Amino acid sequence: MAIEIIVPATSANIGPGFDVVGLSLSLYLHLTVNIDSTPGPPILTYEGEGADEAPLDPYKNLTTRVALYVLRCHGISSFPSGVKIHVKNEIPFGRGLGSSGAAVIAGVLLGDVLGNLKLSTERKLDFALMVERHPDNVTAALIGGFVGSYLRELDHSATAAASVPLAEVLPEYPPDACEGWGRDPPLPPTGIGHYVRFPWATEIKAVAIIPQFELSTAKARAALPESYSRKDVIFNLQRLAVLTTALGMSPPDPELIYEAMKDRMHQPYRKSLIPGLPEVLSSVTPATHQGLLGICLSGAGPTILALATGGFDKIAEAASAVFARHNVKVDWKVLSVCGGSTVKQP
Numbered sequence: 001m002a003i004e005i006i007v008p009a010t011s012a013n014i015g016p017g018f019d020v021v022g023l024s025l026s027l028y029l030h031l032t033v034n035i036d037s038t039p040g041p042p043i044l045t046y047e048g049e050g051a052d053e054a055p056l057d058p059y060k061n062l063t064t065r066v067a068l069y070v071l072r073c074h075g076i077s078s079f080p081s082g083v084k085i086h087v088k089n090e091i092p093f094g095r096g097l098g099s100s101g102a103a104v105i106a107g108v109l110l111g112d113v114l115g116n117l118k119l120s121t122e123r124k125l126d127f128a129l130m131v132e133r134h135p136d137n138v139t140a141a142l143i144g145g146f147v148g149s150y151l152r153e154l155d156h157s158a159t160a161a162a163s164v165p166l167a168e169v170l171p172e173y174p175p176d177a178c179e180g181w182g183r184d185p186p187l188p189p190t191g192i193g194h195y196v197r198f199p200w201a202t203e204i205k206a207v208a209i210i211p212q213f214e215l216s217t218a219k220a221r222a223a224l225p226e227s228y229s230r231k232d233v234i235f236n237l238q239r240l241a242v243l244t245t246a247l248g249m250s251p252p253d254p255e256l257i258y259e260a261m262k263d264r265m266h267q268p269y270r271k272s273l274i275p276g277l278p279e280v281l282s283s284v285t286p287a288t289h290q291g292l293l294g295i296c297l298s299g300a301g302p303t304i305l306a307l308a309t310g311g312f313d314k315i316a317e318a319a320s321a322v323f324a325r326h327n328v329k330v331d332w333k334v335l336s337v338c339g340g341s342t343v344k345q346p
C-alpha cells in the first residue's frame with residue numbers, strides 16, 4: 001500500500017506580519033509514494049500545477065532534493081532503491097501561495113519516511129528552515145492554521161551552520177557529477193524555529209485572487225529596503241498585535257480587522273511588480289463590500305488575499321475588474337483555513 005504525504009498551501013504575512021505569520025489554506029500538494037524492489041533512483045511522475053516546470057529528475061526536483069538532504073544528514077547517502085513518487089499539485093507556482101514552502105515540507109516528510117527517521121515536529125522544522133529561510137510559510141504548512149513564528153538567535157557556530165549557501169545544503173547533481181558530494185552535508189542547528197498557533201474564527205474564509213503571471217519570491221524580496229523608519233515599524237507592530245487576536249474573535253469585527261491588515265513593510269515596495277496592487281487594496285473595503293474583513297498581498301504576491309465572511313463573488317469580481325484595467329487576467333478561489341501536513345502510512 002502507498003504512503004501519502006499531503007501539504008497545504010499557505011498565505012504568509014497577512015498584511016503587517018512580514019516573515020512572521022502564515023495561514024494554511026485548502027489547496028494541496030499531494031505525494032503518493034510506493035516502494036518496490038526495482039533498482040535505481042526514484043521515479044517521479046507529476047500532474048497539476050507546475051507540471052510543465054517541475055523537474056522529474058530526483059536530483060533536480062526541490063522535494064526530492066530536500067528529502068535527500070534529510071537522509072544524508074542521517075548517514076544515508078542515497079535514496080533507497082525502487083521509490084516511485086506521484087505528485088499531484090493544486091498550488092500554483094510563484095503566486096504567493098507558498099508552493100515552494102509546501103515542496104520543502106513535502107521533502108522533509110519524504111526524507112523522514114524513507115529513512116524511517118521519526119523526526120520530531122521541531123526537528124522537521126529545523127530542516128525546512130535550512131532551505132526556506134523565512135519561517136512563515138513552512139511553519140504554517142507543517143503545523144496548520146494561523147501561525148506566528150520566530151527564528152531563535154543562534155550562537156556563532158550555529159549561525160555559521162545555518163548560513164551555509166543553499167547550493168551546499170541542496171546540491172543539484174547526482175553523486176558522480178557533483179564535486180564535494182562525499183563531504184558531510186551541513187546539519188541544521190537544533191531548535192531554529194519557534195511558533196504558536198493563534199485562534200481563528202471559523203466563519204472567516206479566504207478569497208484568493210490569483211493573477212495569471214508568476215512572480216518569484218526571490219525577486220519580490222529583492223525589491224525590499226534594508227532598513228525601515230521607526231514610524232513604519234511601529235505602524236506594523238501595532239496592527240499585528242491586534243490582528244493575531246482579532247481574527248480569532250467571533251463575530252469578527254470588520255472595522256478592527258481592515259485597518260489591522262494594513263502594512264508598510266513590504267506591500268508598498270512590491271507595487272511596481274504587481275500592476276494594480278495599490279488600487280485593489282484601496283478600492284475593496286468593508287464599506288464597499290459587505291462581508292469583507294481585510295485585504296492584503298498573499299505572501300510575496302502577486303495573489304491578493306481577501307478575508308471575508310460572505311460576499312465572496314462580489315469581492316473577487318471587484319478585484320478582478322481592477323486587475324483587468326491593468327491587463328492582468330486572474331483566477332479566483334474561496335479557500336478555508338485548514339490543518340497542517342499529514343503523512344498516511346500503511
Ligand SMILES: Nc1ncnc2c1ncn2[C@@H]1O[C@H](COP(=O)(O)OP(=O)(O)O)[C@@H](O)[C@H]1O
Nearest residue numbers: 054062093094095096097098099100103216217
Ligand atoms: N511541487 C513542487 N515541486 C517542485 N518544485 C516546486 C514545487 N512547488 C514549487 N516549486 C519550486 O518553487 C518555485 C516557486 O517558489 P517561489 O518563487 O518561492 O513562489 P511561491 O510563492 O509559489 O512559493 C517554482 O518555480 C519551483 O521551482
Ligand SMILES: N[C@@H](CCOP(=O)(O)O)C(=O)O
Nearest residue numbers: 012019096097098217299300
Ligand atoms: N514573508 C515572505 C513570504 C513569501 O511567501 P511566498 O508564498 O510568496 O513564497 C515574503 O513576503 O517574502
